[in-house]
Amino acid sequence: MADVMIAEASARLGIDFSQVDLDSVQLPPGEDFGVISDDEDLYQDDHLELDTSLNNIIIVDNLPVVPREKFDKLEGVIRKIYGQIGLIKEDGFWMPVDPDTQKTLGYCFIEYNTPQEAELAKERTNGYKLDRSHIFAVNMFEEFDRFMQVPDEWAPPEVKPYTPGEYLQQWLLDEKARDQFVIRSGTGTEVMCEVMWNDARQMKPDPVHRRAFWTESFVQWSPLGTYLATLHRQGAAVWGGASTFNRLCRYAHPQVELIDFSPGERYLVAYSSHAPSNPRDPKRIVINIFDVRLGKVMRDFKGSADDFAIGGPGGVTSVSWPVFKWAGGRDDKYFARIGKGIISVYETETFSLIDKKSMKVDNVIDFSWSPTDPILALFVPELGGGNQPARVSLVQIPSKEELRQKNLFSVSDCKMYWQSNGDYLAVKVERYTKTKKSTYTGFELFRIKERDIPIEVLELENKNDKIIAFAWEPKGHRFAVIHGDSPKPDISFYTMKSGSSIGRVVKLTTLKGKQANALFWSPAGRMIILAGLKNFNGQLEFYNVDDLETMATAEHFMATDIEWDPTGRYVATSVISDHGMENGFNIWSFHGKLLYKILKDHFYQYLWRPRPPSLLTPEKEEEIAKNLKKYSKKYEAEDQDVSMLLSEQEREKRKALKDEWNKWVTRWKQLYEEEKLDRQGLRDGETSDEEEVYEAKEVEVEELLDELQEVVEYDE
């Protein structure tokens, strides 16, 4: 309808509407000329709901039909049931009575203070058995309206003609094979999100799209880089497209706080928590799982925070995100969550539990999926004061068959690290020493892809070393560990494969006394950044693990975050903090050359746009690697051209600036000459300005400071 109105209005005013760039229209702040923007539309709806305030009313059906004299008793029973859930409004209870029979009609209306309470009441008591013949059917008053409108006869849904969508992976076809990133900066009214190309050849970013207020909290790429997700009060939205960023889909989820994509980016999990009306109650948590492309809720989970809390070493801890962990691989088949003594594994065909029941694992406190296969790794801590050992086990899904299990003794804590191909699993085990006064650390290394999953135990040379960081080489067989005491810990590299003895973990080297507290492997493997972030002031060491040599050392003062681009060619180091000093990011080449730096006040996020995995077969990749020289020629020539062009441009620019400056200076000199006489006048005829020749005269000044007479005794 609005479109028609616009068309009419534009025809009347003689404007070719197709020529108008709507984005260029700037309205004065606070003025919308009666036109409601899309985003406000939703917001408006919220208000309407509040005004009519029907969403806090529920209808309870299937009540016993009672005569007048039993009316009060029934009301008492119902009030007791529903008063527990939330505060019923004054006059918020109404049970209609049939005027003919003077009996109740078997249903009643209850009005709560908040929609949340009504929602909760519906959830809790729908299907409540008052007795054998009275099972409550509870509905929201609003829904009732909607149900009434359902036509009695089924009409076939209208089939919409297929309109081809935009090509969502256009960015991968960039001619210069550049990568994109998004940054978020600014505060208050100046929040700005910018998507840019990393144009490393030109030593600067190349803007793609920028928008103020793009998001209300943060932005997030989907795991394969197809979508950029933004968060709003009303829900989440995803953006993408061939040329620019258009809104592709919206997901209504009021007060959404966190989102998570499935690895194949088919589903989006959104999370929100709501303060309860009674402050003593736990928070209410709502989780919706959306189909990313349809925008449809596939399954929702609601409950109190306690229901979503997971077990920790000391009992129940708080909710940890992501609540649902997705099985690896791109098919998004399974997701799971941990509960008290159970692991609930769901499959996405029906969005229900596998075998219709959760897996019972007593006291389980942690689990993780293999990044590629439907294999779960579980950790159960020690029980009964050490009588029952702690246990790590691998479980195949959907068969729920235990593939391997390892018992561990006197364990205080465990952490699991999967290698990105799912080839290896490292379990970092903190054990108590005999006295139980301190702990030491060891690793249990599982070779998942080998027969019977052999397990190897790795202990550091110095058993008392603290482990500061651990990281697998992506797609590789090596890992790095930072161990020892801060501020100068050691870093060791190990490999799971070695020439002579296959199936033995071998240490490659140890670097002594490095100022590092974090490890960042290149996504392509081989290169690693040994970083000293935060307290170490942003020390960076670019290390080549193939040749075991340092490529470069550098510093990005105060750096807090490091992210490799998805191809492993460039690295972004950023300073993201509230104290407002040094905020911004630097882009480095993989071998540690600083390419460019950008400063941004109130800098909050730097995210590379992920790339989907390569479509090349391993054989083809190997072939390319072998004939790299042949392929690289073309790119080297291009690089050369660009750098020539760049230096040419730079020269010209400098020349222009110099010329312009000289023009100024000549003018000034001329003016200065012209004013010479005036200046002389101002200085009472003192001849010239600075070129005056002055003679250095030596002047002798004698000053009598003091006179003193002293009698000096003279001895013969």
Added chain:
Amino acid sequence: MRPILMKGHERPLTFLKYNREGDLLFSCAKDHTPTVWFADNGERLGTYRGHNGAVWSCDVSRDSMRLITGSADQTAKLWNVQNGSQLFTFSFDSPARSVDFSVGDKLAVITTDPFMEVLSAIHVKRIARDPADQSGESVLILRGHQGRINRAVWGPLNKTIISAGEDSIIRVWDSETGKLLKESDKESGHKKTITSLTMAADGSHFVTGSQDKSAKLWDSRTLTLLKTYVTERPVNAVAMSPLLDHVVLGGGQDASSVTMTDHRAGKFEAKFYDKILQEEIGGVKGHFGPINALAFNPDGKSFSSGGEDGYVRLHHFDPDYFNIKI
């Protein structure tokens, strides 16, 4: 070369000024006593005692005979450079901040801070040749700035007065009539408080430093923005080399938001920029605390910086400095 560390002030430095010959360096600090030093070896020559508050700035006459100082004790004083005696005191009803002699030293411009009900103002005083004839009368009083005026200087031929301060606008006034001639516009101008303003030796252009982490170069006759130098820190002090096309910026975090963990955190460097290409060439580290004052020796072969740490650092350039090519 190793800088010469001049320790004589007990409080943060506020201003530095060389005399025309470049053999004397005058320093002002919050400790009430302006000091004069030998500019080549940093030896202390003497102090000017008499102020009863922080001294914000000073200027020395062309013949190096007179010194004028502006202080928070609500006075500006004229001194005999040679023997340190007070010649005259201009009294105001609010702290005096910036002082500047005109060409010919017959006039001085003095700015006063807003204080209680009193608004900030720019006063023009006549400076008598003989101190006995000196009067405290203002020739002209200019008002119009919002908040403090951090610096006011004479334009070419004393025809204009250029002022800048907390309202981040640069204003050019007619020094005869007191009319406001020009204002820097919001677009090209600074976004935050202008902390410093330094005139080129020939008065043709000047550079301003601001807390918006930039310094800007302006044509003093037309108030055209010529260059912008962007840095990572609020700029407290600016200076221009009279010899080479270099601009020096000094600054750092506010004393209150400085961390105590690492001296690099505040970036208390004097940063050298190429005046024409607007590119950073280098930096001189050393101060423990922000840099509040910078001054170039008129021969361009040395410069000095004054910091929140109470030190003046005198740097004589290495021969390499004069061959920098970019």
